[in-house]
Amino acid sequence: MKKRVAALAIVLGCFIGFLTVFIELTEIDPFLRRTVLWAAPPQLKGRLRPWRAPLVISSSPKQGQSDVLPRSSITLTFLTPMNLSTVERNISFEPQVSGQFSWQDRRTFVFTPAQPWPAGATVAVEVSRGARSWLLRRMEEPFSLYFTILASPMVVDTEPSQQVQYVHNPDHIAITFSHLMDKASVESHLSIEPQIRDLELTWAEETLTISGDLQSGTTYQVTVTKGAQDADYSLSMAQDFTWAFTVVERRPDLSVAGPGRLGMGEAEAPFQLPFTILNLSRIDLALYALDGLTFVALQNLSAEDWEQYRPEGSPIGEWSVSSEAKADREMAQKVEVDPLPPGLYFLAAGSPEGPRASQLLSASRSVLILKRAPEQVLVWVVALADGKPAADSEVTIYEKEGQALAAGRTDREGVFKSSLPDETGPLLAIAQREDDVAVCAEEWSTVVSPEAMGGISRPADTMQGPDGSTRPVLSLSKGSPRRPVEGAERR
Numbered sequence: 120m121k122k123r124v125a126a127l128a129i130v131l132g133c134f135i136g137f138l139t140v141f142i143e144l145t146e147i148d149p150f151l152r153r154t155v156l157w158a159a160p161p162q163l164k165g166r167l168r169p170w171r172a173p174l175v176i177s178s179s180p181k182q183g184q185s186d187v188l189p190r191s192s193i194t195l196t197f198l199t200p201m202n203l204s205t206v207e208r209n210i211s212f213e214p215q216v217s218g219q220f221s222w223q224d225r226r227t228f229v230f231t232p233a234q235p236w237p238a239g240a241t242v243a244v245e246v247s248r249g250a251r252s253w254l255l256r257r258m259e260e261p262f263s264l265y266f267t268i269l270a271s272p273m274v275v276d277t278e279p280s281q282q283v284q285y286v287h288n289p290d291h292i293a294i295t296f297s298h299l300m301d302k303a304s305v306e307s308h309l310s311i312e313p314q315i316r317d318l319e320l321t322w323a324e325e326t327l328t329i330s331g332d333l334q335s336g337t338t339y340q341v342t343v344t345k346g347a348q349d350a351d352y353s354l355s356m357a358q359d360f361t362w363a364f365t366v367v368e369r370r371p372d373l374s375v376a377g378p379g380r381l382g383m384g385e386a387e388a389p390f391q392l393p394f395t396i397l398n399l400s401r402i403d404l405a406l407y408a409l410d411g412l413t414f415v416a417l418q419n420l421s422a423e424d425w426e427q428y429r430p431e432g433s434p435i436g437e438w439s440v441s442s443e444a445k446a447d448r449e450m451a452q453k454v455e456v457d458p459l460p461p462g463l464y465f466l467a468a469g470s471p472e473g474p475r476a477s478q479l480l481s482a483s484r485s486v487l488i489l490k491r492a493p494e495q496v497l498v499w500v501v502a503l504a505d506g507k508p509a510a511d512s513e514v515t516i517y518e519k520e521g522q523a524l525a526a527g528r529t530d531r532e533g534v535f536k537s538s539l540p541d542e543t544g545p546l547l548a549i550a551q552r553e554d555d556v557a558v559c560a561e562e563w564s565t566v567v568s569p570e571a572m573g574g575i576s577r578p579a580d581t582m583q584g585p586d587g588s589t590r591p592v593l594s595l596s597k598g599s600p601r602r603p604v605e606g607a608e609r610r
Contacts, residue, residue: 170254179194180264183265184267193230203222209249216234217233238269273357277362278295283471284400292364299325300347301348304347307347310342311339313337316334317331329341340362341362365446369447373395376393376451380417386482390456394452398447402452405436409479418547483503497534500535509533511529512550514548514549519547524543
C-alpha cells in the first residue's frame with residue numbers, strides 16, 4: 120500500500136511539474152519550434168497550434184500606422200484561443216481612455232473607445248505576459264503596438280508669414296493647410312474683414328490662394344472658423360484660425376543710422392545703437408564674437424557681400440525688440456545693448472518682413488587716436504577710465520584691404536610710431552592689452568562717428584597729445600538696458 124501511495128505521489132508530482140512547465144515556462148516554445156517541430160508536417164503543426172503559447176499575430180491598426188482616425192477601434196488577433204478575462208486584465212492603453220471590450224471569437228479581441236483618441240497623439244497598446252490562452256498558458260512574449268492618430272486639420276503656413284505685420288502691396292495672399300481640404304467647407308468657414316474687392320479664390324493641393332484688390336493703408340483680418348473639414352476623412356478643424364496684416368505702399372526697410380560699418384562703445388557699460396526702420400513689426404538681433412583678422416577683413420567687403428555676410432557658428436546672444444513703427448512712416452528707433460566685455464563683435468539685425476542690417480561693434484576700455492604723415496603713422500592709446508596712457512599695448516596697423524603694415528607696442532606714454540610704405544590706403548589700428556582690445560580707423564567717414572552712436576558723446580574736455588597737439592577725450596554716457604544679451608527674450 121505504501122509503495123502504491125509513493126508511486127502515485129511520484130506520478131502526481133511529475134504531472135504537476137510538467138503542467139507547471141507547460142503553463143508557465145512558455146519561453147521554451149521558440150526552441151521547440153526550431154528543433155522538435157521544425158520538420159513536422161503542416162497538418163500536425165495545425166493540430167498543435169491551439170496548444171502553443173499565445174502570441175498576437177495581427178492587429179488593426181497596424182504597427183506604426185500614422186493615419187488612424189480618432190474614433191478607430193483596436194483589434195488584436197491571437198494565435199490561440201484565449202482566456203478572455205486574463206486578456207482584459209492585462210491589456211493597457213496610453214493615453215488612457217475608457218471604452219468597451221468585446222470578442223468576435225475566442226481569438227479576436229476588440230476595444231472600442233468611448234470617446235475619440237486625442238488628435239495627433241501616439242497611442243501605445245501593451246499586452247503583458249499575464250494574458251493566458253484557453254489552456255492557461257502564459258504569453259510567449261509581451262506585445263506592444265504603436266500607432267498615430269490623425270491630427271485635426273490646421274493652418275501650417277501663410278504667405279506672407281503670420282509673423283509679418285506689414286505687407287508691401289500684395290496682389291494675393293495664401294493659406295496652406297495640413298490636410299487636403301474640402302474646398303466648399305473651407306470657403307463656407309472663411310471670412311475676410313474688410314472685404315477684398317474683386318475677390319478670387321483658387322486651390323492648389325493644400326493651399327488656398329486669395330487674390331484681389333488689397334488696399335494700401337488697410338489692415339485685413341482673415342478667419343477660418345473651426346468646423347472646416349478635410350477632404351479625405353471629414354475631420355474638422357478644432358480651433359479658429361485668425362490672421363491679421365496691414366498693406367503698405369512703401370517697402371519695409373531696416374538700416375543702422377549713421378555712416379559706415381563700425382560702432383564703438385565702452386566695455387562693460389550699456390549703450391545704444393540707432394536704427395532707421397520702415398514698416399517693420401520687430402527687430403531680431405544676434406550678436407557674434409569676432410577675432411581681429413576677421414574684423415579687419417570685414418571692413419573691405421563689397422556692399423553686396425556685407426549685406427549677405429553672417430559669421431559661422433552660433434551667436435553668443437539673441438534677442439528681439441518690438442518695433443515702434445507706424446504704417447508707411449520712416450522713423451528712428453534706438454536699441455539698447457547690454458554691457459559687453461572688451462572685444463570685437465558682429466551684430467546681425469533682421470525682421471519678419473525681410474530687411475536685414477549689420478554692424479561691427481568694438482567694446483573697449485581704451486581710446487585710440489591715429490595720426491599719419493606720408494611715410495609715418497602714430498597711434499596713441501589712453502584708458503577711458505582715467506585718461507592715462509596705456510603703456511605696453513600691442514598695436515597692429517592694417518591697410519583697409521587687410522594687409523598688416525606695422526606692429527609693435529606702445530611706450531610708457533601710450534604711443535606707438537612706425538614708418539609706412541609709400542602710397543598706402545586708409546588705415547585701421549587695433550590695440551590689445553591683456554584685458555582689452557580697441558580699434559581706430561583713420562578715415563572716420565568710414566565708421567560710425569561717436570556722436571552718431573546713442574549713448575556716446577564728445578565732451579569739451581581735451582588732453583595734450585604726444586606730438587604737442589590737443590585731442591578731445593571721447594567719453595560714453597551710460598543707459599539702462601531693455602533687453603539682456605544672454606537672458607533676453609529668446610527665439
